[in-house]
Amino acid sequence: MDARYSIRWAAEHGLPRLGFLALRAQGDLLARLMSGDEGYDDPYSLIDQLRGDGGVQVTRAGYAVFGYETCREILRDRRFGVRKPIDSAVPLPLRRYAERIAVPPNPIEAPSMFALDPPEHGRLRKPVASAFTPRAVARLGDRVREVTAELLDAMAAHESVDLIATFAAQVPIAVIAEIMGFPAADRELFLRWGSHVAPLLDVGISWQAHHRAMLATEALTDYLVAHIEKVRRDPGEDIFSLLVTTGDLTTTELLASANVLMGAGFETTMNLLGNSIPILLSHPDQLDLLRAEPERWSLAIEELLRFDTSVQMTARSVLEPVQFEGGVPLEPGKSVVVSVAGANRDPAKFPDPHRFDVTRANAKDHLSFGTGMHACIGASLTRLEVLQALPALFDRFPDIRLDGEPTRRRLSTLRGYSQMPVRLKSR
Template identity: 70%
Template sequence: MNARYAVRWLAEHGLPRVALRVHNRMGDPFARLLGSEEGHRDPYALIETLRGTGGVRSGPVGYAAFDYQLCREILRDNSFGVRTPFDPAVPGPLRRYAERVVLPPNPIEAPSMFMADPPQHGRLRRPVASAFTPRAVARLGDRVREVTTELLDDMAARGSVDLIGDFAARVPIAIIADMLGFPAADRELFLRWGDVVTPLLDVGISWRAHRRAMAATAAMEDYLRAHIDQMRRDPGDDIFSTLVSSGDLDTTELMASANVLMGAGFETTVNLIGNAIPLLLSHPDQLDLLRAEPERWPNAIEEVLRFEPPVQMTCRRALRAVDLDGVVLRPEERIIISLAGANRDPAKFPDPHRFDITRPNAKEHLSFGSGIHACIGASLARLEAAHALPALFDRFPHLRLDGTPRPCGLSTLHGYEHMPARLGRPANTQAVSALSVDRTLGS
């Protein structure tokens, strides 16, 4: 099995990895953005170099777009499908062999909705999307509040914490585990699986990282199969039980959906909450404004999403020849859509490198994508952040980072792995948090 996976890795990651390395040595900003520590840590200077005078750029692993209007158009254009794992430059025989290698279910392997074009996409997305009704999401509000309070209580007993491992990661994992009907005791398992599976989203990962991800996804497959069988026998009142009972999706599709929900629902929101903390601490004037006027929190969360998008980029492939501002993409050619670039486009967001929680059009960012693949969980992510962040800052008004947070080291996802912090003296009463959260959400 390892040999088959190795061929798949070679076609999907190995060859692009070599291309990125070579171009990286030549100082190519596109290669540096995708394949260097500098690109992972601070992508924005490289993005500005690549934006140049605008339009489509070409690079070592395909084309790329950085301008708001262009990115939005591509996401909404049915001349494009979702990405294939393989660059058209991969030699034919290798590609044909690699295409036949089926990997264990994971968020970016068919039949995941991320990797499906119409009409299959609609069939996979509809039943999941219909479980995310505004009522179903609003019902999760009390649970988000409960989880947040428990985490803050635990942290208060310690003083020194890791704001990612002890807080930002714990809120979304608890909620997504509830939604999928997983026992609370298994949350640690998902945190570990998540860490090794998310590198699959990047281009050109190492064979070692790929092997670890395959081992984790294979273990996850066994877990999910047993979980779905159990749900068929004894459904709970969670969102995933509803999906299983509906009979709309077969077992493989259900496993793919669970994988997407876990990956998309957890690995992103942790970064929304995690990215907001240093941003706000380094802009004390804006934090003061939020303290004085908590009703500004929803817009502040949109500005965090615009300024530091947890998902920095996505990818599409041309289904037919497409002319983009004079650059013609042939069928199967790929284009990276830089959501981070779109969000910092001065033509859309004046003074785009300024973090400003009062920005009137902050909410027009592309951080949740656009078009038929637009994020299903956007309202849930907003709800989690709107509870977790005000509660954290209210409870610990003297919160300080303790050293430099460690970035997660990926190019597609942007966030931190560790964020050591000192909490300082807590505010006296939890009632402050509850009051502020209620005002934040306008209740």
């Protein structure tokens, strides 16, 4: 393990972590949201206190925005970019040194499209976006149907299961394996990789969490480089093979895109499926409505995405001086936390926002898939996955119920459960 990763950790996470700890002790709301149990367990009450007038809030922990309109505006505004400079509060020599240290390829590091601004962003995004043709997505849909049926059959042999391990993780794993052309036998690898890399999206993670993420990304890089070579020799019918054989992406760029597809496509959907189940179980009237009128499921899925999104926030850096009407001037070089969860629960956009309502007419306006040039490439695939998996689960196990408290993951950007004991009663 490269000791220099520790310097990256110190600059990117260690010093911000100390700052968050100090601010949290003083009650700072943004620090409480971004790090610590309160933000993981109940972000929405902190978000309500932070929203203010909906514009950019200037806090001691940084800029942040929780109002729907301003979140949307920032995600669509070219004066904001995605390159994340190390925080300017970190002493300059450490910052300069840390910025030169290369870490193994991962979803949040350039040339990942997540971390690129134009014009480089388009070069990486275009081939991936065009590989997700309606035909390719429909084929994945067929696979989801098969996998869901197999999983439900296997679950029916048990009275109780952990729904995350047996179901919520398995559906997206099968889809990723299909997109990437990975053998299904390697699925444990994706599970471990996903759980070790997900904390990198947060700020101020512990040295141990960073260390685990670096080791996992090193191992995954070896796996993916071997996979890219294999695909070059013997391409399959999958989306990734199309990307390798028809684009002009270098191996480094292909590696970055593979990382993005795995990072964006697996954890997010697993968490969305997991988050949806307790919500539906605790709203039996809504579930009854869906059972009586199954055509309502597609709007219900938008409401689930709005109500408890698995990607709670993203961030942008200020590229040039910006001042929104009635707001303060934003300083170039600083980051802005864009709270997708805050936008989705903004009462100015969604009346009575804390009410889960599968008939909410404008639920689809949520920002859970982002908007603008980085808008989610997998949105239609996700809708299709969830639209097949959730109704099939409730149909097959009409008496399903929680069997104890599900365990929340200790993350602030990605929101989900690590375990969810349920009792099933098969028909």
